[in-house]
Amino acid sequence: MNTKRLTFLAVLTAAALGIFIIEAQIPPLAPIPGIKLGLANVITLWALYALGARDAGLVLAARILLGALFAGSATALLYSAAGGALCFGLQLLLKRAAGEKNIWALGVLGAVAHNAGQLVCAAAVTGSAAVFAYAPVLTASACVTGLFTGLIANALYTKLKDTRIMQGL
């Protein structure tokens, strides 16, 4: 990894972290935890396509760790990591199938997977399957918010593809 690429990843991490922290200040949209836009995922998804799995994973891991440090708690880290890992895993798996034209779809499926990961985590923490009662409403909301972030990542990738921003990385 050259210095320019390392610096670029650091800038991406800072951007994702900034988005994450600002979003954490917005009051919850619904009384159910887990319903949020997840805008920071735009960065991860874009990086997955523009920079590859390894670097996108690094940015995601750094953002989750630092995000918990700045805006969350040890428990929040657990949920964040479970959701982030499942989301990224699924996007990685489907990257080839989706191609450059269907990045938006990975935004949706990633958001659904993210919530699934958090629910499994919550079920483990509470020792009860009761939390899965919220799976339908979380999935429905993830479809909407995921479409939003997915379309942004999709547009970002298309617009930046032919620019010089990636030169020398």
Next chain:
Amino acid sequence: MKRSGFIIIISALFAASTGLALLLPRIKHGTTANIYRGGECIYSVDLSLVSESYTVDFDDGKSHVNTVEIAPGRIRVLEANCPDGVCVNTGWTDSPAKPIICLPAKLIIRISGEAPDGFDAVTGAAR
């Protein structure tokens, strides 16, 4: 995979989850509220037998206190000192499809048809 494939899968996912999210809360079998901590039932009350509201404090011994209001036919967390206040914001529940969950205190309130095995005696004393 083609774009249409993703559109179909995601539309189906959205339709199914929205349908379930709208239909499930209409299920109202059972009037017993069971309160769990860490998967273990710590309190149980038949809400159909409650005639006057009262509150019970649940302390997890690690400085989390949830004040639960038990009312005729419904139950809610009235007050809690957890940082997010999710359990309080959930409001009243009277349906098995809407459990009240407090993750920091690991407290769960579920409506069900009956109290867990061997719990009635304890409840009688508590009520």
